[in-house]
């Protein structure tokens with residue numbers, strides 16, 4: 001029996017522990033807050049990322065350590081890697097923590113990106129606005145997620161406000177991409193190099209936060225093999241072990257790399273019920289050196305994210321082939337507190353189910369783009 005240590009005690013750690021229990025795995029979670037929601041299902045070590053006494057004890061008690069949170073300081077990951085096995089490796093974590101290093105890697109493996117420039121001063125920003133054009137997005141190189149640490153520039157008059165909003169932190173300026181759609185590859189690589197992907201997922205965001213996912217992404221066969229090849233090259237380049245997500249924009253039929261998440265990802269939550277092996281189970285299999293499980297899709301899945309507060313569970317519980325996930329968190333604006341996954345044999349059945357559930361939940365707006373995509377591909 002193995003004990004898996006998880007750095008970060010949010011919903012991803014919680015779902016990892018729930019996926020590992022049938023395999024006989026034990027978990028130990030590190031978080032600085034006492035009410036970390038993973039602590040409801042696994043023992044918690046309460047420590048911050050610089051508490052090396054607590055982390056030394058943690059390293060002794062686990063067989064392998066992994067992440068629920070990608071912004072664990074790279075130095076902490078390196079320090080831990082000298083004391084226990086850490087997957088993904090600290091170098092892979094460091095690259096995906098830095099938007100500049102990440103986009104540079106994408107280009108090196110042949111994945112096109114939005115035009116971007118490194119910004120270290122107000123003068124850099126002014127120059128880059130001239131080169132890249134507007135609209136554009138200024139993003140901090142580090143510590144950004146769910147649209148945090150970002151400022152959208154519409155005119156040159158926004159330069160000062162953008163620079164101040166990000167507090168003068170090292171950043172990148174990116175061209176704003178009027179994309180047709182957003183896709184993600186959720187993939188897993190084992191210790192022996194075995195590589196698998198779940199089908200491409202189509203995603204919709206609201207205020208920079210994932211609102212809904214549909215898998216398999218409709219009409220994506222032509223893009224899938226290319227997207228999977230990019231994901232594989234990135235994973236091999238980083239000697240990556242575990243599950244990760246590669247977020248892509250589709251613009252005029254071409255793929256552009258936005259970012260990668262070095263962990264299980266919200267756009268892969270549908271795999272819990274929508275695939276024979278979930279992203280969580282395969283992540284655990286990968287980091288423990290076990291064979292990977294089947295990643296094909298069982299029909300069509302839609303995931304709806306609950307942000308800020310949960311709607312009533314009853315319409316989901318009353319629906320066949322619908323699954324409710326409450327992360328056990330208290331409500332707060334912008335916070336991911338749960339999700340629901342709906343399953344169906346095909347797009348037509350899904351459209352009916354989704355319309356019915358969304359109406360009962362009062363979530364028609366959230367479901368509307370997913371319904372439109374299902375109807376367009378019917």
Ligand code: AMP
Nearest residue numbers: 114137145146147174175176177205208
């Ligand atoms: P990120 O944190 O970089 O994933 O950004 C969150 C969301 O903001 C993305 O999923 C997109 O919906 C949007 N976004 C980010 N970068 C761009 C861009 N360069 N052009 C258009 N939309 C973007």
